[in-house]
Amino acid sequence: MxxxxxxxxxxxxxxxxxxxxxxxxxxxxxxxxxxxxxxxxxxxxxxxxxxxxxxxxxxxxxxxQMVSFQFPECHITGTTVREECESWGLDPSTILPSTGLSGKGDADPFCLSRGELKRLHLACVLARxxxxxxxxxxxxxxxxxxxxxxxxxxxxxxxxxxxxxxxxxxxxxxxxxxxxxxxxxxxxxxxxxxxxxxxxxxxxxxxxxxxxxxxxxxxxxxxxxxxxxxx
Amino acid sequence: MIHIENLRYRLLAIDFLSLNTGVTSVIGPNGSGKTTLLKLCAGIALPESGSILIEGTTPRAMDIGWVNEFPDRNFIFGSVVDEVASALRFRHLPPGEITQRTSECRERFGLTRLSNRAVGDLSGGEKVIVALAAALVQHPAILILDECDSHLDSRCMQTSDQLIRESHIPYVIRSTQDMEAAAESDCVVFLEDGRVRHSGRPEQVFAGLCDTPFYPLSWRWR
Known part of the structure; x- marks a missing residue:
């Protein structure tokens, strides 16, 4: 336990x-x-x-163990949304549909709204x-x-x-x-x-x-x- | 009155929207255009076409207080005391007046104990309060708050709302994901996919959202 x-x-x-x-x-x-x-x-x-x-x-x-910081921007390492998923060892094609960001795979994560960025980050955290x-x-x-x-x-x-x-x-x-x-x-x-x-x-x-x-x-x-x- | 007509900017398309004085809450799903609308109202961005007029004047000709949804993006100075004083210093007000007004402002917002702290070391909520104080110290005609309540606890939100009310700012426009707070506003605008789906008094707007999670929880059982 x-x-x-x-x-x-x-x-x-x-x-x-x-x-x-x-x-x-x-x-x-x-x-x-x-x-x-x-x-x-x-x-x-x-x-x-x-x-x-x-x-x-x-x-x-x-x-x-995993810690998710208050500010999702502190976690970003990829230059695109797709790269960000991959940096977590995850397949973007499975993560992005659940976040509503399927059409934004090539976008810079810092160009997402803060809510979208949080959704992306949480989806990566909660995938494992x-x-x-x-x-x-x-x-x-x-x-x-x-x-x-x-x-x-x-x-x-x-x-x-x-x-x-x-x-x-x-x-x-x-x-x-x-x-x-x-x-x-x-x-x-x-x-x-x-x-x-x-x-x-x-x-x-x-x-x-x-x-x-x-x-x-x-x-x-x-x-x-x-x-x-x-x- | 704020008049928005034939506004086009990226995904945002608003043919007509008018906002009275008081507190307006802009709500809607993530990515629906809330921040974009607020940036246009603040004059941070300019419309690709159409217009926003506040009492007949363009936003960039107005004194506007702005608090960003990313707390760290509010700051240009290192310490709390410098940050709160910044708007007054940029106006080249007399040093004595700046000292007096920033001191009063820090006291009202409970920031005196944080005066010499580096803004980078503050908690998320403390950063928002500093940004709010820095926005209000100049007595703006419009205060625009982009989801800053997402970093505040309920007591802090009550205090902030009280301080904003006491400031008697004619127009307060805020985006929020707190539907209970939105329900207390004078006006609510619901955005979806860059379009205004509903606008008006809270009762009118939420009547159109009663089958969605955006309907205030407390209203379901009143």
Whole structure:
């Protein structure tokens, strides 16, 4: 069983501090937090791309991992959309149709809209299984239809650890665990539905349902719909 | 009033569109032409044909605040303090006035603690707030925001919306993928394949989108 362990991890820089302690088992974990709270820093720590000031990050039985940065432009290495797919070891003819970019194989990736670039990047990331998949703001810039499609893919991941850092407020996948960064510390809210009541960064729609006594079973659109229609 | 007539630019083709004062949200699928329309309204790009007139004036003759969808593309200076002051310095305003206005602006946006940070070291959301402050410090007649809310959490968005409202800017045009936010706008324009499919009050526009994922989730159960 793949596992990620944060053992008294602390990151410090210029009057700013983030502390994180916790174990991430297989399943989908969502982490939220305010702007500047350290979500991207934590993603880098978890991926082993940034050393902790103190404490340690341990990866158990993790033979493959992938981190998707918040800014898709940071991942681009190909000079065309087709080359970008190939740089991931993927066949453009299978990737591009799913992104709606079939006619843009020869285009410069930097000439795509930001949403198109995100779609291309996510399609390349999600084309392979990973023991540990870290996604920093995966829904940013995606249109509503693509958010739904991406949520369905993430909800369907049957193995490995998936960690989502997001402030998306409406269209979210089915998740197993919710965490949030509060006052410089990573806190575990719990699993839905119980964990939703501890989630201070819960989207307004979920807070409203809880206040009405209709706590959803999870946070996916289908779960919210079921709760909202409950009598 | 903003009048757009017979506009043609790359994939964008708008025969007629008028926008009143207030907040207009431009929505639509990725690649539908939202950024292109916003760049034309900001005067960053010029129409191949047709016209955009804001109160009878072309965009390049107006004071326009602009925030790019790529946060790093907003910056030309290295530090937060220089970036926020840049628009005023380019106008050669007196140094004392620049110091006072940028200081007030940084305080309003909660950027004082970040003043001496390098913009490259900021988080995505912090970069957007700096870009927003730099756009608003000059009191523009129009503020154009290209999906900058995709980098902000809900509390930050509420604060930003409040600061924009308090700035009393006549026209705010923003593209967004947050349909809940779009539903709160004065006007919504839905673009698809470079064409305006729907425009008008949120109720009118979303009535035409009720069978799509673009319909606000909260409206489905009101």
């Amino acid at each position: 793949t596992r990620l362990v944060l053992d008294e991890v602390v990151a410090i820089r210029e009057g700013w501090r983030l502390a994180a302690q916790g174990t991430f088992d297989e399943g989908v974990h969502l982490i939220s937090g305010d702007v500047g709270s350290g979500k991207s820093t934590l993603a880098l720590l978890m991926a082993g791309l940034l050393p902790a000031t103190s404490g340690s990050v341990k990866w158990e039985q993790c033979s493959s 299984p990973y023991d540990l998949l870290i996604l920093d703001e995966p829904f940013s810039s995606l249109d509503a239809r693509e958010k739904l499609r991406t949520c369905n893919i993430l909800s369907g991941r049957s193995r490995g650890i998936t960690i989502l850092f997001t402030h998306e407020q409406a269209i979210l996948p089915h998740v197993g665990h919710i965490w949030e960064i509060r006052k410089g510390r990573l806190e575990y809210c719990g699993s839905p539905p119980e964990g939703l009541r501890n989630w201070q960064h819960a989207p307004p729609l979920i807070r409203k349902l809880i206040a009405e006594g209709k706590t959803p079973q999870n946070i996916s659109p289908d779960a919210l719909k079921e709760a909202a229609c409950r009598t």
